[in-house]
Amino acid sequence: MGKLNELDIVRRIEKKFAKPAKGLITGIGDDCAVIAPALGYEIVVTTDTLVEGVHFRRDLSPPRLIGEKSAAVNLSDIAAMGAKPKFCFLSLTLTNKIDGKWVANYLAGFEKVLKKHGVALAGGNVAMAGRDLSFTVTLMGEVKPKLKVLRSGAKPGDHVFVTGTPGDAVLGLNLSLKKKKHYSTDERKLIKRHQAPSPRVEWGMALAKSGAVSAMIDISDGVALDLTRMMDASAVSAKIDLMRFPLSQAAFGILETGKTKTWETILTGGEDYELLFTVREEKFRKVMELIRQGKIDASPIGLVTKRKRKPLVILDPEEREVNLSRLGFVHGV
Ligand SMILES: [Mg+2]
Structure with a gap:
């Protein structure tokens, strides 16, 4: 060797x-x-x-x-x-x-x-x-040509879904940078999400096969930036409700500590490798059924609207608009 x-x-x-x-x-x-x-x-x-x-x-x-x-x-x-x-x-x-x-x-x-x-x-x-x-x-x-899903198919009225619990990877990265001697079980879970992401290949295929998905993108650079990319490609905007945003127990624990920047970290941190996708109103129940059957893990987080000045509006749990100081993730390890 x-x-x-x-x-x-x-x-x-x-x-x-x-x-x-x-x-x-x-x-x-x-x-x-x-x-x-x-x-x-x-x-x-x-x-x-x-x-x-x-x-x-x-x-x-x-x-x-x-x-x-x-x-x-x-x-x-x-x-x-x-x-x-x-x-x-x-x-x-x-x-x-x-x-x-x-x-x-x-x-x-x-x-x-x-x-x-x-x-x-x-x-x-x-x-x-x-x-x-x-x-x-x-x-x-x-x-199959009929099943492929592009970024550009979202239409006003579609529901926006996200798989898994995005934000875990960036929280894990931040924890690992601290180089602590001991990490709690929750902290180790977050670190694992950053070091060894699970690509959602089966879920992507199940969603395509269902015929319910109008547009899809994977989250490499953060929910805010990748959702913006999908909205730009589709020439529409989206309104996201943080009340409905899926958080892991570990991320929730960090959020509860009250650090004001945590939502921003979760929304702009990258490397989750989850999927963001949109679903027509009439197919909403079909996707909820896939979730119920355990074929995918996803949550509805908002709606697609007509194209507005902003491609993305984010409402916090008190329904105030969240202004992010940056949209996405800049790789810095
Ligand atoms: Mg990608």
């Missing part, structure tokens, strides 16, 4: 990941991957880079969780289209600051998430360079 060697790592990846997969004609080992698209499906593709010091810090997160996260953030984009993830490409930029064991642990985390979602690694690249590590993942998925 001494100094890193590009060829060794490529061999290690080949050994670990080269497996037959449906639709993969030629995988790792040739100049290109060769993929046969399934008949009647469209291909969706996304790519994302995690950079050391910007998106992760080695002193805050173990390599296994960094590996999990670099797969998860891309899966989240596929989920937001209502698509099924299929093939993945991994580009590693490594430095001599880490050793073979670190890479092995990173790959173990990465593999765990791919396996969970039935994704095959179809190719990639390894380079030694620079001062900081970076991991670029490209993910391909497939979706």
Whole structure:
């Protein structure tokens, strides 16, 4: 496990990941991957880079969780289209600051998430360079044209839903930056949400299949910014009611301490990788039924309105308008 060697790592990846997969004609080992698209499906593709010091810090997160996260953030984009993830490409930029064991642990985390979602690694690249590590993942998925969900389909009168309990990730990040010796169970839960987000792939597909969703986006940069993006893409506005906003017990505990900035942190903090989506009035009950059956976990938080000057109006539990000093998340680890 001494100094890193590009060829060794490529061999290690080949050994670990080269497996037959449906639709993969030629995988790792040739100049290109060769993929046969399934008949009647469209291909969706996304790519994302995690950079050391910007998106992760080695002193805050173990390599296994960094590996999990670099797969998860891309899966989240596929989920937001209502698509099924299929093939993945991994580009590693490594430095001599880490050793073979670190890479092995990173790959173990990465593999765990791919396996969970039935994704095959179809190719990639390894380079030694620079001062900081970076991991670029490209993910391909497939979706039936009729089921795909874009950001641009929201209409006035639609209900706005969000999955899970957004805000947990940023609260977890803030806690982990404190580097406390002991964390409570609630605090550890929040930290886990930041270090190892769960991409909502199954929920995205269930929502698409239900035919009830008019627009969808995943939350990478905070509810306020990503909801604004969806409203802009749809040329509408939204009114959100914090009274209905889903909070985890741990987040609620922090909110109860009365720190005035906590709502702002929750709404503008990023990296939750939950889904925001809109639903026509007549399909509202269908989505509530999916929630009741436990097929998804989501909460209605507001309504889409006609396009106004502001793309987003947020009302606090006393129905006063909340003014955020910033909309979204700036990566600072
Ligand atoms: Mg996204």
